[in-house]
Amino acid sequence: MNENNPVPPQIPSAEAAQRLAEKITTPPPTPPLSGPRPLGDDPAERVAIPHAFAAIEALLRHPRRLMFQLRQPGAGKLIGGMLFVALVCAAVYGVVAGTFTGGQQLWMAPVKIAAGLFISAAICLPSLYIFTCLSGSQARLAEVCGLLAGLLMLMTILLVGFAPVAWIFSQSTDTLAWMGFLHLVFWFVATLFGVRFMKSGFSHTNAKSHAGLNVWIIIFLLVALQMTTALRPIIGKADTFFPTEKKFFVGHWLDCMKVHDNNEWKTEKRD
Amino acid sequence: MHAQSEKLEPREFSALLRGETETFAAWSGHWNTRRLASRLAIIVIGAGLYGAAMGWWRAPQQGVYVAAKFPLIILLTTLGNALINGMLAPLLGLNIPFRQSFSAIVMSHAITAAILGAFSPLIGFVIWNAPAMTTGMAGASTYSLILLIHVAVIALAGIAGNLRLFQLLATISGSRLAASRVLFAWLAGNLFLGSQLSWILRPFIGSPDLPVQFYREGALHGNFYEAVFHALQRILTLN
Numbered sequence: 001m002n003e004n005n006p007v008p009p010q011i012p013s014a015e016a017a018q019r020l021a022e023k024i025t026t027p028p029p030t031p032p033l034s035g036p037r038p039l040g041d042d043p044a045e046r047v048a049i050p051h052a053f054a055a056i057e058a059l060l061r062h063p064r065r066l067m068f069q070l071r072q073p074g075a076g077k078l079i080g081g082m083l084f085v086a087l088v089c090a091a092v093y094g095v096v097a098g099t100f101t102g103g104q105q106l107w108m109a110p111v112k113i114a115a116g117l118f119i120s121a122a123i124c125l126p127s128l129y130i131f132t133c134l135s136g137s138q139a140r141l142a143e144v145c146g147l148l149a150g151l152l153m154l155m156t157i158l159l160v161g162f163a164p165v166a167w168i169f170s171q172s173t174d175t176l177a178w179m180g181f182l183h184l185v186f187w188f189v190a191t192l193f194g195v196r197f198m199k200s201g202f203s204h205t206n207a208k209s210h211a212g213l214n215v216w217i218i219i220f221l222l223v224a225l226q227m228t229t230a231l232r233p234i235i236g237k238a239d240t241f242f243p244t245e246k247k248f249f250v251g252h253w254l255d256c257m258k259v260h261d262n263n264e265w266k267t268e269k270r271d
Numbered sequence: 272m273h274a275q276s277e278k279l280e281p282r283e284f285s286a287l288l289r290g291e292t293e294t295f296a297a298w299s300g301h302w303n304t305r306r307l308a309s310r311l312a313i314i315v316i317g318a319g320l321y322g323a324a325m326g327w328w329r330a331p332q333q334g335v336y337v338a339a340k341f342p343l344i345i346l347l348t349t350l351g352n353a354l355i356n357g358m359l360a361p362l363l364g365l366n367i368p369f370r371q372s373f374s375a376i377v378m379s380h381a382i383t384a385a386i387l388g389a390f391s392p393l394i395g396f397v398i399w400n401a402p403a404m405t406t407g408m409a410g411a412s413t414y415s416l417i418l419l420i421h422v423a424v425i426a427l428a429g430i431a432g433n434l435r436l437f438q439l440l441a442t443i444s445g446s447r448l449a450a451s452r453v454l455f456a457w458l459a460g461n462l463f464l465g466s467q468l469s470w471i472l473r474p475f476i477g478s479p480d481l482p483v484q485f486y487r488e489g490a491l492h493g494n495f496y497e498a499v500f501h502a503l504q505r506i507l508t509l510n
Contacts, residue, residue, distance in 0.1 A: 060358055060361045060362060061361045061366050157358065158355065158358055160354070161354040161355030161357075161358045161359075162355050163354075164350070164351040164352070164354065164355075165351055165352065165355070165460070165463070165464050168351060168464065168467060168468070168471075169467060169494060171491060172467065172470075172471050172490070172491045172492070172493070172494055173492075173493065173494045173497070174492050174493060175493075175494075175497060178494065178496070178497055193362055
């Protein structure tokens with residue numbers, strides 16, 4: 001009660017007091033989580049992807065459309081198309097990588113790059129599925145396969161984008177170690193974008209944590225790097241298709257650097 | 272607006288330099304072969320004139336060679352990176368078609384080449400006043416001065432071209448962050464390939480001790496980055 005309001009405040013009834021108590025103790029309704037926008041809320045994302053070229057277009061420009069389509073029944077055909085594109089693109093990049101040495105490497109390099117990529121993916125697929133389940137994700141195996149196919153397709157498409165640059169360096173560089181480093185840089189950049197697509201896809205699967213996926217990404221990188229050593233040489237010369245000596249990739253790189261340094265100091269040219 | 276953008280007008284050249292981003296955005300949105308040809312002509316003429324002035328100091332023949340090489344480097348860099356640049360743009364937040372990204376890059380190179388072409392008479396004047404290219408201390412100081420002038424002019428032209436490109440990308444995307452990301456990725460790729468192409472097609476200014484050549488023997492043996500690495504290695508070994 002004050003000067004402006006002469007009416008005394010009313011004492012609330014027992015029922016009203018109980019309602020007030022409930023209001024205080026009951027937590028307010030939870031607002032919707034500020035997570036990613038649900039897939040398919042844009043009608044454009046619901047448009048089916050009819051062929052592989054449309055899948056490339058969708059992956060680069062409308063990745064959400066691809067993610068949505070991967071969740072639909074009958075996504076197997078789309079996944080098959082994506083894997084086919086990845087295979088062709090890996091082979092194209094392999095031919096460009098093979099031009100450094102020429103000769104037999106023109107067919108060996110594409111075979112090794114494409115096979116290495118697909119074997120790495122196949123080796124890592126079970127652990128990917130386990131990690132996604134452990135993180136609470138609701139993704140089905142088909143969806144996990146689809147996201148992995150998306151990773152491979154984006155990686156290899158970007159590698160084809162880098163191919164003209166790689167070709168120019170292949171034709172103008174003599175040093176094997178340097179070319180190997182350049183291919184690794186291109187592969188790493190391409191993988192970064194591929195992994196980004198995959199993480200974006202997993203953010204729509206109700207996963208509670210991304211820790212498992214992050215661990216899997218490290219595993220995939222290590223497997224792929226080891227595959228470059230297990231299938232060596234991919235850009236150099238060799239008498240046999242497979243290497244005769246087993247090595248880990250770090251040891252192989254160190255050996256390559258030693259050979260490069262020795263040759264370089266012997267044959268250094270000045271202009 | 273569409274009909275206007277299809278028509279090729281002489282004032283487009285000045286609009287290009289003024290950086291009328293709305294006009295740029297309209298141009299880049301529609302593929303026009305004549306417009307693309309005019310941009311390519313600007314690159315060939317502008318960079319060619321600058322190259323001629325650059326090589327003239329060593330010998331007139333060197334001037335002719337560099338007049339051909341300078342535009343060639345720009346065009347090969349644009350073509351070599353076209354595919355990856357077109358792919359990176361949507362991945363980095365700028366959802367434009369391949370031909371629009373290609374058109375935008377050609378436009379920025381045309382601006383750079385136009386500025387270089389405008390500076391070519393000035394460079395020619397400097398070269399005309401410079402003592403003949405010789406070995407020794409006096410020759411070295413003149414060489415350094417001319418080299419610095421080239422660096423300043425090329426840097427100015429490059430910065431202007433990329434500034435206009437950034438403005439165009441920001442207008443198209445409506446986001447300065449996305450425009451910065453795309454520009455940075457394109458710049459990195461173009462610098463990476465452009466440096467190697469320049470290395471392959473050296474010499475440009477030339478050297479009094481070495482013959483006038485279109486490209487050095489062994490141009491396709493080694494690369495720019497190895498050379499930088501070995502130069503650093505030598506410096507560190509000497510120290």
